Amino acid sequence: MSSPYPHSPYPAYPYQQPGAPYPLVAGPGCEVCGALPAAPVTVRGHQGMVVLMRFLRRRGTLCRPCALAVFRQTQRDTLIRGWWGPLSVVITPVTLLVNLGALARIRKLPAPVTAAWRPPLDPGRPLLRRPAVLLPLAVLAALVIAVPVLLAAGGSDEPSRVRFQPRKNTEPLSVGACAHNDREWPHQDLRNVPCDSPDAQYLVTEQHNGYCADGDYYAYLQYSANGATPLCLHPVRKEPTPPADAVRD
Ligand SMILES: [Zn+2]
Numbered sequence: 001m002s003s004p005y006p007h008s009p010y011p012a013y014p015y016q017q018p019g020a021p022y023p024l025v026a027g028p029g030c031e032v033c034g035a036l037p038a039a040p041v042t043v044r045g046h047q048g049m050v051v052l053m054r055f056l057r058r059r060g061t062l063c064r065p066c067a068l069a070v071f072r073q074t075q076r077d078t079l080i081r082g083w084w085g086p087l088s089v090v091i092t093p094v095t096l097l098v099n100l101g102a103l104a105r106i107r108k109l110p111a112p113v114t115a116a117w118r119p120p121l122d123p124g125r126p127l128l129r130r131p132a133v134l135l136p137l138a139v140l141a142a143l144v145i146a147v148p149v150l151l152a153a154g155g156s157d158e159p160s161r162v163r164f165q166p167r168k169n170t171e172p173l174s175v176g177a178c179a180h181n182d183r184e185w186p187h188q189d190l191r192n193v194p195c196d197s198p199d200a201q202y203l204v205t206e207q208h209n210g211y212c213a214d215g216d217y218y219a220y221l222q223y224s225a226n227g228a229t230p231l232c233l234h235p236v237r238k239e240p241t242p243p244a245d246a247v248r249d
Pocket residue numbers: 030031032033034035062063064065066067120121
């Protein structure tokens with residue numbers, strides 16, 4: 001704004017404190033209530049509408065309580081109506097954060113010192129004490145926490161977890177004996193077990209003419225005595241284990 005006296009050596013607002021955080025408006029005061037001091041305030045809002053979206057901006061010369069009321073109302077509306085769209089999910093938190101800069105400036109405004117022509121707007125309760133605001137914030141916080149957890153869980157999915165687990169059993173298998181796999185196929189962690197043991201899953205045999213029989217599995221090379229020829233694992237049909245009493249009798 002220019003000085004009312006074009007050639008005056010004095011600044012337009014002689015009452016302005018040097019270094020004041022906000023240029024205090026000496027003129028008409030708050031647009032809503034008329035109180036002084038007032039300052040230009042801009043608060044942004046966002047509304048997502050699935051495909052469409054709306055950018056809102058509330059701007060005016062406001063006193064502290066009126067500015068705080070506009071800020072809280074706009075933040076509340078954005079928190080509740082902002083998220084509903086793929087881009088809006090990103091725009092809404094940015095809008096909310098940008099408004100914190102406006103809030104910092106509003107907080108530096110002193111309380112009104114002059115009489116107003118009408119009561120100022122009611123700022124209401126702080127946003128963090130309103131259930132309508134806390135719910136979306138809680139959902140947002142849950143998402144912020146849940147996404148990395150889910151990603152971490154997805155990263156430790158069964159195959160990769162098994163792949164990076166060191167094998168417990170590296171001893172060669174005995175031909176004619178039985179073996180048990182401590183992992184799920186196709187991963188192998190094979191160990192020798194007696195064939196009469198309930199753990200026996202495969203009969204260990206050698207290849208015939210370079211092949212294992214149909215239905216057999218091939219053991220990794222490390223499980224053969226020479227380390228070069230894979231052994232065959234023939235699935236052992238498990239008979240149902242009789243009750244312990246019957247065994248004793
Ligand atoms: Zn006001």
